[in-house]
Amino acid sequence: xxxxxxxxxxxxxxxxxxxxxxxLEVRQGEMIALLGPxxxxxxxxxxxxxxxIPLSHGEILSDKRVISQLPAEQRNIxxxxxxxxxxxxxxxxxxxxxxxxxxxxxRADIETRVAELLNVVKLAGLEAEKVTALSGGQRxxxxxxxALAIRPDVLVLDxxxxxxxxxxxxxxxxxxxxxxxxxxxxxxxxxxxxxxALVMADRIAVLNKGQIEQIGTPEExxxxxxxxxxxxxxxxxxxxxxxxxxxxxxLNINLPPDDLSIYFRSENVSISLQATxxxxxxxxxxxxxxINGTVEQSxxxxxxxxxxxxxxxxIIQAEHYKHLPGKTPVTLHILPEAxxxxxxxxxxxxxxxx
Amino acid sequence: MRQMQSHNLWLVAPAAxxxxxxxxxxxxxxxxxxxxxDGGGFTLTHLYKAFDLYSKDxxxxxxxxxxxxxxxxxxxxxxxxxxxxxxxxxxVGLLAFLYRLPLFIPFIVTAQMMRTFLAKNGLxxxxxxxxxxxxxxxxxSFLGWGGIIITFVWKQMAFSTLLISGAMAALDDSQIQAAxxxxxxxxxxxxxxxxxxxxxxxxxAMVLSTVTIMSVLSVPLMIxxxxxxxxxxxxxxxxxxxxxxxxxxxxxxxxxxxxxxxxYFYLRQNLKDKGAIx
Numbered sequence: 001x002x003x004x005x006x007x008x009x010x011x012x013x014x015x016x017x018x019x020x021x022x023x024l025e026v027r028q029g030e031m032i033a034l035l036g037p038x039x040x041x042x043x044x045x046x047x048x049x050x051x052x053i054p055l056s057h058g059e060i061l062s063d064k065r066v067i068s069q070l071p072a073e074q075r076n077i078x079x080x081x082x083x084x085x086x087x088x089x090x091x092x093x094x095x096x097x098x099x100x101x102x103x104x105x106x107r108a109d110i111e112t113r114v115a116e117l118l119n120v121v122k123l124a125g126l127e128a129e130k131v132t133a134l135s136g137g138q139r140x141x142x143x144x145x146x147a148l149a150i151r152p153d154v155l156v157l158d159x160x161x162x163x164x165x166x167x168x169x170x171x172x173x174x175x176x177x178x179x180x181x182x183x184x185x186x187x188x189x190x191x192x193x194x195x196x197a198l199v200m201a202d203r204i205a206v207l208n209k210g211q212i213e214q215i216g217t218p219e220e221x222x223x224x225x226x227x228x229x230x231x232x233x234x235x236x237x238x239x240x241x242x243x244x245x246x247x248x249x250x251l252n253i254n255l256p257p258d259d260l261s262i263y264f265r266s267e268n269v270s271i272s273l274q275a276t277x278x279x280x281x282x283x284x285x286x287x288x289x290x291i292n293g294t295v296e297q298s299x300x301x302x303x304x305x306x307x308x309x310x311x312x313x314x315i316i317q318a319e320h321y322k323h324l325p326g327k328t329p330v331t332l333h334i335l336p337e338a339x340x341x342x343x344x345x346x347x348x349x350x351x352x353x354x
Numbered sequence: 355m356r357q358m359q360s361h362n363l364w365l366v367a368p369a370a371x372x373x374x375x376x377x378x379x380x381x382x383x384x385x386x387x388x389x390x391x392d393g394g395g396f397t398l399t400h401l402y403k404a405f406d407l408y409s410k411d412x413x414x415x416x417x418x419x420x421x422x423x424x425x426x427x428x429x430x431x432x433x434x435x436x437x438x439x440x441x442x443x444x445x446v447g448l449l450a451f452l453y454r455l456p457l458f459i460p461f462i463v464t465a466q467m468m469r470t471f472l473a474k475n476g477l478x479x480x481x482x483x484x485x486x487x488x489x490x491x492x493x494x495s496f497l498g499w500g501g502i503i504i505t506f507v508w509k510q511m512a513f514s515t516l517l518i519s520g521a522m523a524a525l526d527d528s529q530i531q532a533a534x535x536x537x538x539x540x541x542x543x544x545x546x547x548x549x550x551x552x553x554x555x556x557x558x559a560m561v562l563s564t565v566t567i568m569s570v571l572s573v574p575l576m577i578x579x580x581x582x583x584x585x586x587x588x589x590x591x592x593x594x595x596x597x598x599x600x601x602x603x604x605x606x607x608x609x610x611x612x613x614x615x616x617x618y619f620y621l622r623q624n625l626k627d628k629g630a631i632x
Binding site for chain 1: 526528529531532533534535536537538539542546547550551
């Protein structure tokens with residue numbers, strides 16, 4: 001069931017239009033990640049949703065009720081801010097209870113709800129602490145409890161993990177996801193971290209220049225990017241324009257004779273030393289993209305080595321389980337299903353061979 | 355190391371000398387003069403005389419300062435809140451421009467302007483008569499304590515609003531947005547989120563305004579109607595009419611004690627903000 005419906009939304013700051021023709025349906029209890037590079041309009045969309053900036057066009061419906069004309073305080077959409085936006089003159093308990101006091105909930109009910117939420121976010125016992133005395137992770141959880149206290153129709157999270165260090169970020173990421181499953185709230189989360197979006201979201205909307213490029217499940221977005229931008233943003237770090245007049249490259253797929261943009265991930269590139277290549281390629285019936293080149297650089301990446309291979313004017317990135325010395329002749333093979341192929345001039349018409 | 359310290363001393367010496375000659379020496383001399391006889395020797399006679407002759411004026415000064423600062427605080431907070439929270443951004447831009455204007459007008463010009471505006475046959479009453487709201491017989495003069503307060507508030511409002519709206523602007527916008535999307539009205543946001551975080555700035559704006567109001571001579575002379583008047587007018591009178599520097603300095607000492615108490619608050623808050631004291 002659609003819980004939140006954004007129709008033909010246009011919004012911006014002053015005369016500058018940031019968001020253009022945004023259409024998005026969020027189902028009850030679903031978590032959608034808004035993913036995109038800095039400046040693509042993710043936070044602006046949250047601001048428009050919360051009523052902090054007016055819409056130029058379009059409307060927002062919550063449970064089929066138009067809320068786009070309502071002021072921020074009447075929308076029942078709460079935000080967890082990037083900076084947490086906790087009030088430093090209040091204690092943890094006062095921060096969490098604020099929304100309930102504003103809504104004139106009975107004192108006993110406020111106490112019960114605050115205790116329950118602080119328990120859920122693992123902050124029980126810190127009720128009387130000033131928020132300035134808490135760590136980044138604890139502040140983040142106070143902000144989450146505060147936003148959830150009034151049982152909002154929709155919870156929006158604006159890069160909630162970006163101020164945390166890497167280790168805390170991993171644990172809080174799972175805590176938020178577990179909490180969302182447990183309490184079943186509908187939410188939108190803004191992030192520019194693709195891994196965060198893949199792990200946390202039920203669906204991902206990829207934004208580019210104020211428009212949604214693609215919306216789908218994490219698997220769809222990752223394996224079947226519908227545009228060159230999505231492929232690039234989702235980590236397809238190798239890009240070539242076909243045809244290439246270079247004897248090192250051969251592409252064994254039936255394709256139209258147009259100019260093509262081909263993207264693929266370094267993790268999908270298999271490396272063979274040229275002495276063993278013929279047997280391996282025969283087994284795979286030579287399908288896909290084959291590139292002959294020499295190793296230029298090999299960098300240790302923890303669980304693998306990142307190998308830069310030069311072929312003519314092109315540098316291709318690949319991952320390999322062991323170090324390869326410079327100038328080693330190698331053959332790279334990318335299977336057809338790992339290639340994301342687009343018409344070079346349009347970059348959005350899909351020619352995927354998946 | 356020692357040579358470096360002496361270099362540092364030479365660096366600050368010119369500024370320290372200026373402060374010494376033009377501020378500390380006259381201040382010390384004034385305080386000394388307030389508690390000594392012509393031929394030397396400690397006395398409290400001048401202070402007794404100052405209290406005996408001008409205690410009513412001291413109370414009047416405190417009354418003017420208290421009322422002016424109270425009105426100033428409420429108006430400045432209101433204007434700063436409008437600038438920070440109003441959704442009508444073009445009106446806010448106009449307001450933000452207009453409120454700054456009195457900053458660039460000297461006290462004596464303000465006093466002269468208010469004299470022609472507030473008098474019985476002044477601009478304000480003429481406007482009321484022209485618009486039919488009052489007849490010439492019904493007009494009253496605002497010259498006196500009311501006019502002094504209006505003038506001080508008008509002149510100081512720009513300064514205090516500047517400080518207070520600066521403090522409001524320094525707050526993270528998301529703190530205000532967080533309260534609003536939890537259901538708080540703009541007024542509630544002002545009272546419960548903004549004001550508790552800027553009380554120190556409001557206090558400082560009011561302390562600095564108090565010190566300014568207590569040291570202005572032109573306003574009580576030009577807007578006041580004789581007695582009671584403010585202490586600055588009394589000091590000018592003692593010097594100009596009697597050449598009595600001792601009583602004038604004794605009145606100065608009383609003013610200084612009032613301002614000094616408030617300055618203590620200002621300095622303490624400054625140190626607290628910088629983390630020197632908790």
